[in-house]
Amino acid sequence: MAGETFPFTSSTLRALRLQREWLEWEDRRRAAAQQCRSHRSLSSPRTGLMRPRQSCRDPAVHNALFSGDLQQVQALFQDEEAANMIVETVNNQLAWSAEQGFWVLTPKTKQTVPLTIAAARGYKDCARHLIMQGAQLDSRVGGRTALHEACAQAQLDCVKLLLTFGAKANVLSEEGMTPLHLCTTPESLQCAKLLLEAGVMVNLAAKESDVTPLHVAAARGLEHHVALYLEHGANVALRTSQGETALNAACAGAEGPGPGRQHEATARRLLEAGADPRAAGRKQHTPLHNACASGCGGLAALLLSHGAHAGARNGAGHTPMDCALQAVQDAPNWEPEVLFAALLDYGAQPVRPEMLKHCANFPRALEVLLNAYPCVPSCDTWVEAVLPELWQEHEAFYSSALSMVNQPRRLQHLARLAVRAQVGSRCRQVVTCLPLPSVLKEYLLLRVEGRIQ
Structure with missing residues (x-):
């Protein structure tokens, strides 16, 4: 139907344009795949092997990608092979030299692909061009995909673009994390919503550590992320390989009364969802031990009001009051009387x-x-x-x-x-x-x- 005969909205026109671009890209991808299959069927086993990707250290390529120069990107990346080349960067990093006995600058090479660079920096038009030229959406060169990096940097438009063109929401990095694990800032909330709408598994744990996105959000005091994950079925009882629940992570992540208020709101969400305030994690630290060690009186009072045990002992035999006394010395710029009063009101014994x-x-x-x-x-x-x-x-x-x-x-x-x-x-x-x-x-x-x- 012609645009002049029907009142299309801007969002409808955008959706139609994306659909048209997707179909064009899919046609090219299928044609390239068919040509590749035909070539392999006519080639010997040796000549039919896939060629290794090109590796590039050209400063012109680096400048175009890292600055988001669309015209240069269009000129440099005109086919699938170029769009999927490996881009190498060399950065000097401090490393300890045992032989010399001091820190020295050591060059370190990092590999990635053009699409990951563009997505991480929010260069949506550059990313779109690379995708249209055949860039692999889920390439993990360097350990993470473009979607991982876009989420880590809270680049909402690029996250939306990648998902629209079919990037996998549950793709794992080399560390075994999904893009949802990397939504670690308040600005990444909308990215997390897009991932959940795209079908990401909210309880998928990272390999080896068994950390879930809920653990990550709780540890950083991201109340709205936690609420979002809980709405989508996040399990508050899941534990990491160290035995930590999300509530443990929230209380351990608090640092003093100021930042602790964010973690207090996060902990409240978790407790309302059924989190166990007595669940002991690493070294038998309960959430209350962690809150007291951080000097968070409000957070401690919240845990105590939900059934935390004021006299519980950790693996070293220390009570929450012992942790609070230690916190007085480690973090003096707070109001310890609030914490001590809460512990005494909920049954803690007077200190020696x-x-x-x-x-x-x-x-x-x-x-x-x-x-x-x-x-x-x-x-x-x-x-x-x-x-x-x-x-x-x-x-x-x-x-x-x-x-x-x-x-x-x-x-x-x-x-x-x-x-x-x-x-x-x-x-x-x-x-x-x-x-x-x-x-x-x-x-x-x-x-x-x-x-x-």
Whole structure:
């Protein structure tokens, strides 16, 4: 039907053009395949062997491909053999020299094909020309296909083009990963949607590591990717070769309260989908161990509210509280009192007095930990660890704590401990439901007051 007799939309015209190009390309491919079969049938076994691909280091070819110069690409790649040539690049990389005892620049050769270069850089028109000249869509020269690289760089238009012309959505790289494994940035979400629409297997695990796309997205805190994969049937119970679930990966990938908020939202999605908060992975680390080691109080509270065990021990015998104490030293720029309060509210035991020194320079965190005791224990170890300038800044708190060492605490504090002991690991849930003023609820949940009484 003529365009002037029917109101075609731009998307319809685009689809028709792509279909026409595809048919033209398919006709050429079939003709070339028929010619190749005819040639093999007339040739001897030796002369009928497939010729090796050409290898190219020509700077002109490199410049055309890496800059996306369409005119030059059209001039240089005019047949199937040229479109499938191997492009070699040499880059200098630092490598350790055992003989010389220092790092040296070592040339390293990398091989790829023109289509992969164009797709990785988003040169859609160049990629289209190469495809029309017979470029192999699923060639893995260099380890990855053009679709892998397009997804890794979030080149949506190139992903769409490759899938339209028949690139395999489930194609594996040499590392055994699908293109979906390489959707690792927020910008790659639309690429992931296209792959899923094209039939990619969402639970296909990478060879050897058994990592699924859900593991990858969870480890990077990509909440919307995780939600998308779950909608398409991703299995939250699948484990890697190290025994890690996606929830383990999400909690291990968090680094401090800031980035941890993304991982907290991701973990919430996984928990709502049925992820086990007690599933231990490598070295018997549970998701809670990982969250505490990263210093993520909000993430730890989320796991605890879904049934994570505050007293679980990993392979080294460490509890989540031990991991939190270590995190105070490794990542000091956060609010450890939030994490300590959450652990204590869900049944964690008070820390050993000799461990208080790790929090000596965090007055708010130290106050939370001291308020878990019926009597402030002897404090020589932590008093010596306090920096002089910090003591001066928070003298009221430190002096009050020092004056209460081995002294009876107020009846109000003892009553608080009695209530907390009675409700045990359900402290936070029970206290929030009690018909009490909010100020009293906060007191029961170890509210920071700036002094020990």
